[in-house]
Amino acid sequence: MDLTGLLAIVIGIAVIGLLLIVGLVGTAIGRRRTPRGGTDVVAPPAPAGTAEGAVAAPEAPAAPAAPQLDRPEGTASRLVRLRQRLAGSQSGLGRGLLALLSRDRLDEDTWEDIEDTLLTADLGVAPTQQLVERLRTRLRIEGNEAGDPRTVLREELVALVDPTMDRRLQISGADGKPGVVLVVGVNGAGKTTTVGKISRILVAQEKSVVLGAADTFRAAAVDQLATWGERVGVPVIRGAENGDPASVAFEAAKAAVDGGYDVVLVDTAGRLQNKAGLMDELGKVKRVIEKQAPVTEVLLVLDATTGQNGMIQARVFSEVVDVTGIVLTKLDGSAKGGIVVAVQRELGVPVKLVGLGEGPDDLAPFEPEAFVDALLG
Numbered sequence: 445m446d447l448t449g450l451l452a453i454v455i456g457i458a459v460i461g462l463l464l465i466v467g468l469v470g471t472a473i474g475r476r477r478t479p480r481g482g483t484d485v486v487a488p489p490a491p492a493g494t495a496e497g498a499v500a501a502p503e504a505p506a507a508p509a510a511p512q513l514d515r516p517e518g519t520a521s522r523l524v525r526l527r528q529r530l531a532g533s534q535s536g537l538g539r540g541l542l543a544l545l546s547r548d549r550l551d552e553d554t555w556e557d558i559e560d561t562l563l564t565a566d567l568g569v570a571p572t573q574q575l576v577e578r579l580r581t582r583l584r585i586e587g588n589e590a591g592d593p594r595t596v597l598r599e600e601l602v603a604l605v606d607p608t609m610d611r612r613l614q615i616s617g618a619d620g621k622p623g624v625v626l627v628v629g630v631n632g633a634g635k636t637t638t639v640g641k642i643s644r645i646l647v648a649q650e651k652s653v654v655l656g657a658a659d660t661f662r663a664a665a666v667d668q669l670a671t672w673g674e675r676v677g678v679p680v681i682r683g684a685e686n687g688d689p690a691s692v693a694f695e696a697a698k699a700a701v702d703g704g705y706d707v708v709l710v711d712t713a714g715r716l717q718n719k720a721g722l723m724d725e726l727g728k729v730k731r732v733i734e735k736q737a738p739v740t741e742v743l744l745v746l747d748a749t750t751g752q753n754g755m756i757q758a759r760v761f762s763e764v765v766d767v768t769g770i771v772l773t774k775l776d777g778s779a780k781g782g783i784v785v786a787v788q789r790e791l792g793v794p795v796k797l798v799g800l801g802e803g804p805d806d807l808a809p810f811e812p813e814a815f816v817d818a819l820l821g
């Protein structure tokens with residue numbers, strides 16, 4: 445072979461090599477650009493336990509390191525921490541009652557003062573009368589046999605709060621389906637915050653969680669929920685602003701079912717101007733979710749500082765949707781712990797969680813005995 449022939453072969457090999465390299469790089473870039481499919485509304489379901497963000501993220505393996513996720517506080521330690529906060533806001537009531545009951549003579553004026561104290565703490569008329577009646581009987585008639593006023597008051601308050609109610613969150617779905625928790629309540633009660641806080645409790649319990657931002661009427665609420673999700677690596681399904689809340693709820697439930705998640709928490713809008721509208725909306729949200737999986741828990745979020753207003757809201761929501769549990773928020777900012785009893789009586793369902801601050805882990809399971817102990821200081 446002459447020199448020209450050899451040169452031709454070398455150039456030929458070089459060109460083929462170059463073409464191969466260009467082809468490979470092109471394919472890699474093309475693959476990276478391929479969209480994940482689905483709608484632009486929904487963050488694709490990540491396999492349980494992965495740190496997918498709130499919105500569709502590109503799949504590039506060379507992406508910057510995953511964001512640092514929060515490690516939410518476990519239930520046991522938060523209870524210890526929050527008990528003190530509860531005592532801080534409520535112990536005035538307990539101290540007031542104990543001072544009255546410890547008087548040498550329990551005359552009619554004293555009983556009236558006791559009644560006023562209980563009513564001021566939003567206990568409600570019927571529970572107040574019932575408690576006063578029980579205390580009168582035990583302290584006046586049974587006298588010393590009943591025990592000291594503190595023991596008697598503690599026993600009667602615990603009985604009033606009702607330790608027999610089942611306060612566990614129903615988060616287990618049947619037949620391999622996820623548990624579905626619908627969170628309802630008026631705007632401002634702390635609903636979105638509560639959804640975020642519950643997701644942290646579940647993450648601490650190593651449950652895989654999806655959040656549905658079905659409060660599509662307030663863009664800030666959707667962004668707020670997305671931030672809660674991002675902090676613990678929980679995907680948040682969100683829709684267009686002013687879009688159909690039911691469709692977001694449906695997509696969230698679908699993502700949870702398809703992705704094999706343990707629980708889906710759905711935040712809803714709580715506009716109360718019109719009961720029929722609210723009924724239509726929440727009814728529809730529930731119906732479409734149940735095309736995917738049954739709703740296992742409907743939590744009503746109430747602001748403990750709103751007193752009678754809160755009770756009116758509770759009534760309206762319970763007429764619109766089957767409430768199965770109550771979350772009382774802002775109990776840290778109110779001395780009106782009596783609302784726990786009043787709202788349970790009104791709706792016949794237990795307070796399951798209490799909000800005790802603005803921190804991300806300031807939500808605790810409600811425990812009647814710990815609550816009464818905090819009250820008595």
Ligand SMILES: Nc1nc2c(ncn2[C@@H]2O[C@H](COP(=O)(O)OP(=O)(O)OP(=O)(O)O)[C@@H](O)[C@H]2O)c(=O)[nH]1
Pocket residue numbers: 629630631632633634635636637638659662665714772773774775776777798799800801802806
């Ligand atoms: N002190 C205290 N503040 C709370 C508690 N729960 C919620 N908040 C605050 O209450 C305010 C309202 O909370 P959101 O979660 O935005 O209320 P929302 O009901 O979702 O209202 P929208 O977002 O408008 O739907 C926020 O500033 C929360 O930080 C609580 O238990 N204690």
